Amino acid sequence: MHSPSEQNYIQQLSIDCVIFGYQQKQLNVLVPKLDFRGDFWALPSGFIFQGEGIDQAAQRILEERTGIKDIYLDQFRVFGDAERSNSSFLERIIHLNEDKLGDNRFNRKELEWITRRFVSIGYYALVDIYKVIPQKSEIDESMEWYPIRDLPTMIMDHNEMVAQALETLRLNLDQKLIGFNLLPETFTMKEVQELYEAIYDKPFARNNFQKKILDLNVLERLEKKFTGAANKAPFLYRFQR
Amino acid sequence: MHSPSEQNYIQQLSIDCVIFGYQQKQLNVLVPKLDFRGDFWALPSGFIFQGEGIDQAAQRILEERTGIKDIYLDQFRVFGDAERSNSSFLERIIHLNEDKLGDNRFNRKELEWITRRFVSIGYYALVDIYKVIPQKSEIDESMEWYPIRDLPTMIMDHNEMVAQALETLRLNLDQKLIGFNLLPETFTMKEVQELYEAIYDKPFARNNFQKKILDLNVLERLEKKFTGAANKAPFLYRFQR
Structure with missing residues (x-):
C-alpha cells in the first residue's frame, strides 16, 4: 500500500x-x-x-x-x-x-x-x-x-x-x-441448483428450479453419454457460446 | 449554489x-x-x-x-x-x-x-x-x-x-x-399500463400485463360503482395499505 x-x-x-x-x-x-x-x-x-x-x-x-x-x-x-x-x-x-x-x-x-x-x-x-x-x-x-x-x-x-x-x-x-465463471466447463442442473441454494440460503423445488434456469436461455443441453445406466445419468449442460 | x-x-x-x-x-x-x-x-x-x-x-x-x-x-x-x-x-x-x-x-x-x-x-x-x-x-x-x-x-x-x-x-x-407516487388515489389498469409503456417505450399485451401487475400483490381492486353501464366501466384499483 x-x-x-x-x-x-x-x-x-x-x-x-x-x-x-x-x-x-x-x-x-x-x-x-x-x-x-x-x-x-x-x-x-x-x-x-x-x-x-x-x-x-x-x-x-x-x-x-x-x-x-x-x-x-x-x-x-x-x-x-x-x-x-x-x-x-x-x-x-x-x-x-x-x-x-x-x-x-x-x-x-x-x-x-x-x-x-x-x-x-x-x-x-x-x-x-x-x-x-x-x-x-x-x-x-x-x-x-x-x-x-x-x-x-x-x-x-x-x-x-x-x-x-x-x-x-x-x-x-x-x-x-x-460472468461469474463459477461452474466447470460442463455441469449438471444439480450443481447449478446448489450454487443458487448457497447464495439464496434456501432450498429450491427441483422441477421449478430447472424450468426457471432453462427459461433464462443461457444453457445448452449436451447429449447423454451412453453408459450401462444411461437413463439414470443426469444431463450435462454448458453455457451457450 | x-x-x-x-x-x-x-x-x-x-x-x-x-x-x-x-x-x-x-x-x-x-x-x-x-x-x-x-x-x-x-x-x-x-x-x-x-x-x-x-x-x-x-x-x-x-x-x-x-x-x-x-x-x-x-x-x-x-x-x-x-x-x-x-x-x-x-x-x-x-x-x-x-x-x-x-x-x-x-x-x-x-x-x-x-x-x-x-x-x-x-x-x-x-x-x-x-x-x-x-x-x-x-x-x-x-x-x-x-x-x-x-x-x-x-x-x-x-x-x-x-x-x-x-x-x-x-x-x-x-x-x-x-414509492414513485405517480398514480392518483384510485386508478385503472389502463393507467398503470400507460405508465409502463412510457417507461419501457414499448406496448404490452393487455392480458399478460394485467396478470403480471396483479401478481405483484400490491394492488387492491375496488368494487365497481353501480351505473347504467356498469359492466363496461373499468375496475378501479388502489395500492394496498
Missing part, C-alpha cells in the same frame, strides 16, 4: 470490496483481521489514484488481495452517511496500540489522513475459492474466508455492506451467472 | 441527478441549459458538504431544482473513469465566454476547483411533472423538460448517465411502483 497521506489519491473517497467465495455448496466472504491489538476486522479496502478509473482501482485492490486478475466485479452501492466515518474505532486502535504507532506501517500523518470523513464505493465479486490465494496487506494480521452466516463484527458499516452486496448478488444472479 | 472553491465541500466528488418526469403518457428528463455562449446542456448537479450525507445532498439538490421535498430518489451508479473529467468542455466554455468570466457567477478560482477530476454519484428520481416547478440555478439560462427520445447532447458523460438511469428505472419499476 502506498502511503495514503500522499496527494496521489483522491481524498475522502475509498473503495471497499465484498469478495464472495463459493466452494463446496458454501458461500463465504474474505475478511482481513487488522494487525493491531483489539480484534478489528475490516473489508479489503483501498483508495483511488488521481489518474485511475474507479473500476480499475477496484480491480487493482482485488488483485492485490486475491492474486487473481480479471475477476468479474461490480459496484453495488455508495456508502456516504455523514456519521459513518466517525473515527471511534480509530481512536480505539490508537488507544490500544500507542506503542506500535510510528512504525513503518502506519504513521500519525497517515492516521490523520485516514481519520477524515470518507465516502466509500462498495464493489462485490464472486469467485471460486480454489483460484484465490488471499494476500494480507502490511496492516493485516490474517485474511480468511468466513462463512456468510458466521462473519465477525467488522468496523464501521462493513457488515451492512456485506448485507447489501448479498442482496445485489441475489438480484443479479440470473443475469450474471455466466 | 455556494462557492465551490470553499473547503466546505468534499473535493472531487459530485452528484448528478437524472430527474424523470411523467405526464400524459410521456417520459421526460429535466435538463438545464447553461447560461454561457456555446449551447451547453448538463444534468442538475451539486456537491456534498463536509457534514452532509450523500443521500441528503442529493435530496437538497433535487429540492433546489424542483421545489418539491421528499421525492423518492435513489443512487443508480458511480461514474468515475479517469478520462471522464477531461476539461475540454470547460476549456470551450472559457474560450467562448472570456468576457463573462470574473462576474459573480463563476470566477476563475471556482473554475480551477471545478476543472479537477471528479467522481460523480448518479441519482435518479421519477416525479409527476405537474408537481414540479423547475428552478434554474444562477449558472443556468433555462431548465426544461425534454422527451426522453429527444434529449439535447449534454456535456461529459451525462447522456450515458440518463441511459443507465433509465435501465435502472426499468429494472426496479415493479418494486418501486408505490
Whole structure:
C-alpha cells in the first residue's frame, strides 16, 4: 500500500470490496483481521489514484488481495452517511496500540489522513475459492474466508455492506451467472441448483428450479453419454457460446 | 449554489441527478441549459458538504431544482473513469465566454476547483411533472423538460448517465411502483399500463400485463360503482395499505 497521506489519491473517497467465495455448496466472504491489538476486522479496502478509473482501482485492490486478475466485479452501492466515518474505532486502535504507532506501517500523518470523513464505493465479486490465494496487506494480521452466516463484527458499516452486496448478488444472479465463471466447463442442473441454494440460503423445488434456469436461455443441453445406466445419468449442460 | 472553491465541500466528488418526469403518457428528463455562449446542456448537479450525507445532498439538490421535498430518489451508479473529467468542455466554455468570466457567477478560482477530476454519484428520481416547478440555478439560462427520445447532447458523460438511469428505472419499476407516487388515489389498469409503456417505450399485451401487475400483490381492486353501464366501466384499483 502506498502511503495514503500522499496527494496521489483522491481524498475522502475509498473503495471497499465484498469478495464472495463459493466452494463446496458454501458461500463465504474474505475478511482481513487488522494487525493491531483489539480484534478489528475490516473489508479489503483501498483508495483511488488521481489518474485511475474507479473500476480499475477496484480491480487493482482485488488483485492485490486475491492474486487473481480479471475477476468479474461490480459496484453495488455508495456508502456516504455523514456519521459513518466517525473515527471511534480509530481512536480505539490508537488507544490500544500507542506503542506500535510510528512504525513503518502506519504513521500519525497517515492516521490523520485516514481519520477524515470518507465516502466509500462498495464493489462485490464472486469467485471460486480454489483460484484465490488471499494476500494480507502490511496492516493485516490474517485474511480468511468466513462463512456468510458466521462473519465477525467488522468496523464501521462493513457488515451492512456485506448485507447489501448479498442482496445485489441475489438480484443479479440470473443475469450474471455466466460472468461469474463459477461452474466447470460442463455441469449438471444439480450443481447449478446448489450454487443458487448457497447464495439464496434456501432450498429450491427441483422441477421449478430447472424450468426457471432453462427459461433464462443461457444453457445448452449436451447429449447423454451412453453408459450401462444411461437413463439414470443426469444431463450435462454448458453455457451457450 | 455556494462557492465551490470553499473547503466546505468534499473535493472531487459530485452528484448528478437524472430527474424523470411523467405526464400524459410521456417520459421526460429535466435538463438545464447553461447560461454561457456555446449551447451547453448538463444534468442538475451539486456537491456534498463536509457534514452532509450523500443521500441528503442529493435530496437538497433535487429540492433546489424542483421545489418539491421528499421525492423518492435513489443512487443508480458511480461514474468515475479517469478520462471522464477531461476539461475540454470547460476549456470551450472559457474560450467562448472570456468576457463573462470574473462576474459573480463563476470566477476563475471556482473554475480551477471545478476543472479537477471528479467522481460523480448518479441519482435518479421519477416525479409527476405537474408537481414540479423547475428552478434554474444562477449558472443556468433555462431548465426544461425534454422527451426522453429527444434529449439535447449534454456535456461529459451525462447522456450515458440518463441511459443507465433509465435501465435502472426499468429494472426496479415493479418494486418501486408505490414509492414513485405517480398514480392518483384510485386508478385503472389502463393507467398503470400507460405508465409502463412510457417507461419501457414499448406496448404490452393487455392480458399478460394485467396478470403480471396483479401478481405483484400490491394492488387492491375496488368494487365497481353501480351505473347504467356498469359492466363496461373499468375496475378501479388502489395500492394496498
